[in-house]
Amino acid sequence: MKKLFVLLVLYAAYQHWNQSPVEPIRATYAASNEVIMYATAWCKYCQKARIFFDDNGIAYQEFDIEKSFAANERxxxxxxxxIPLLQVNGTLIRGFNQDKIVSSLH
Structure with a gap:
């Protein structure tokens, strides 16, 4: 019986391992940020960047380098x-790096 209880507790802890007990406070960013993302539709890191921007209310311009010749030239x-290649307020960021993005935002 004790083994079953211990296993259930460990299983419950494992299920909630990455969840924070307190929801983090969403940072607010100035509307004057200039964020440009060069990406593709299939890139999982591009998708992570989109989710990060959307979840934090950060406006950004996205250019698909496979669908637009002009975007690919830039x-x-x-x-x-x-990919993604990000320009955040003039700072060039290669790949999805949340810490670099946040430090480049106003």
Whole structure:
């Protein structure tokens, strides 16, 4: 009986391992931020960036480098070597790096 109880407690703890008991306070960002994302439709890190921007109310412009020749040219001019390629208030960020994005926002 004790083993069953211990297993149930461990299972419950495992199920809630990554959940915070208190919902984090959403940061507010200035509307004057300029965020540009060069991305593709299939990129999972691009999707993470979209979710981050949407969840935090951050306006951004997205350019699909596979669907737009002009977007691909701008991406190449920035020496794009991976996606997403982000420009946040003039700072170039390669890949989805939440800490770098937050430090570049107002």
């Amino acid at each position: 991406y190449q001019a920035l020496n794009g070597q991976g």
